[in-house]
Amino acid sequence: MPDLSRDGNAAAVNSLRSAVMRLGRRLKHQRVDESLSPTEMSVLGTLARCGSATPGELARKEHVQPPSMTRIVALLEAKGLVRLEPHPDDRRQKVVSQTETAEAMLEESRRKRNAWLAGLCEGLDEDEWAKLRAAAPVLEKLAHL
Amino acid sequence: MPDLSRDGNAAAVNSLRSAVMRLGRRLKHQRVDESLSPTEMSVLGTLARCGSATPGELARKEHVQPPSMTRIVALLEAKGLVRLEPHPDDRRQKVVSQTETAEAMLEESRRKRNAWLAGLCEGLDEDEWAKLRAAAPVLEKLAHL
DNA sequence: TATTGTTATACTCTATAACTATA
DNA sequence: TATAGTTATAGAGTATAACAATA
Numbered sequence: 001m002p003d004l005s006r007d008g009n010a011a012a013v014n015s016l017r018s019a020v021m022r023l024g025r026r027l028k029h030q031r032v033d034e035s036l037s038p039t040e041m042s043v044l045g046t047l048a049r050c051g052s053a054t055p056g057e058l059a060r061k062e063h064v065q066p067p068s069m070t071r072i073v074a075l076l077e078a079k080g081l082v083r084l085e086p087h088p089d090d091r092r093q094k095v096v097s098q099t100e101t102a103e104a105m106l107e108e109s110r111r112k113r114n115a116w117l118a119g120l121c122e123g124l125d126e127d128e129w130a131k132l133r134a135a136a137p138v139l140e141k142l143a144h145l
Numbered sequence: 146m147p148d149l150s151r152d153g154n155a156a157a158v159n160s161l162r163s164a165v166m167r168l169g170r171r172l173k174h175q176r177v178d179e180s181l182s183p184t185e186m187s188v189l190g191t192l193a194r195c196g197s198a199t200p201g202e203l204a205r206k207e208h209v210q211p212p213s214m215t216r217i218v219a220l221l222e223a224k225g226l227v228r229l230e231p232h233p234d235d236r237r238q239k240v241v242s243q244t245e246t247a248e249a250m251l252e253e254s255r256r257k258r259n260a261w262l263a264g265l266c267e268g269l270d271e272d273e274w275a276k277l278r279a280a281a282p283v284l285e286k287l288a289h290l
Numbered sequence: 291t292a293t294t295g296t297t298a299t300a301c302t303c304t305a306t307a308a309c310t311a312t313a
Numbered sequence: 314t315a316t317a318g319t320t321a322t323a324g325a326g327t328a329t330a331a332c333a334a335t336a
Contacts, residue, residue, distance in 0.1 A: 014255070016284065017172060017259055018285065019281070020165050021258075022289070027166050027169075037326070054295090055294080055295065056294060056295075064328095066294075066295065067297080071327085090294080090336070091335060092295065093293095094294090113166075117161060120287055123287075131283050135284075138273045138274075138280075139161065140160045140164040142164065142268075142269065143171070144167070201317060209304075209305095211317075211319085212319070214318090215319060216303080237311065237316070237317040237318070
């Protein structure tokens with residue numbers, strides 16, 4: 001547990017915040033399919049992580065109201081990106097899962113963003129890249145805390 | 146210029162992309178004023194960096210059409226966050242600049258996000274934090290490349 | 291009676307097209 | 314004639330309220 005009141009640590013946190021937000025925005029702009037709304041993309045990402053979920057669970061995870069999720073799921077289904085099946089235990093609920101098409105699209109999206117980021121990293125020297133590479137697993141841990 | 150085809154470097158880029166996007170999303174959720182739309186916040190950030198700009202310049206920087214910027218600027222003015230003045234050389238144009246209120250709000254926003262991120266960093270050990278701190282200036286350089 | 295999901299409807303944000311004023 | 318900004322109008326995305334089916 002680092003002492004963040006120590007000199008320089010606050011400045012480092014400020015740098016991290018600023019850089020992460022800016023890089024995150026720029027990465028977000030690197031899209032594979034312009035026809036998908038941000039929330040639709042996010043739902044596909046959630047399904048990729050969770051495997052499957054009910055519309056209600058998706059609405060909670062995406063911080064969206066249930067009627068909005070109804071619409072989003074219907075659009076994704078029409079585009080062939082998700083599949084809807086009856087819930088095994090509760091006939092009120094449905095189970096949403098991603099299709100192979102969606103999986104392939106997400107993989108292509110990751111590839112495109114990785115390529116863009118790698119291109120940006122070309123502008124670093126060996127020493128800078130070494131520092132960044134050493135910090136990558138730490139950033140990943142932080143992102144999941 | 147690092148060799149990104151080398152073993153492990155591609156994995157590091159993938160970690161960075163994933164972590165930066167996730168952290169960026171989580172940071173974005175830490176808002177000070179829920180009543181401002183993402184673009185309104187972004188315009189204030191742009192004005193903070195540039196000092197002042199015409200509506201046309203703002204529309205180009207925010208990747209928004211001119212009529213949308215007209216509306217955004219009008220809303221921000223109504224909220225007391227920007228000031229509109231006539232352009233000194235061209236009577237067609239206007240000059241938009243942020244008010245002291247907006248400046249204070251942005252500072253509070255940065256403070257809140259820094260505090261949230263610092264809280265997250267408490268979950269790291271000294272060694273991890275040292276790596277992250279060393280990488281902070283590199284990330285910042287990358288974000289501005 | 292409570293919960294899941296849907297339908298109906300309204301609001302917010304952004305876009306396009308047409309207009310005004312100035313260069 | 315071209316450019317900066319605005320007005321009028323339409324489309325996408327989300328919200329709230331009311332409803333249906335099931336627990």
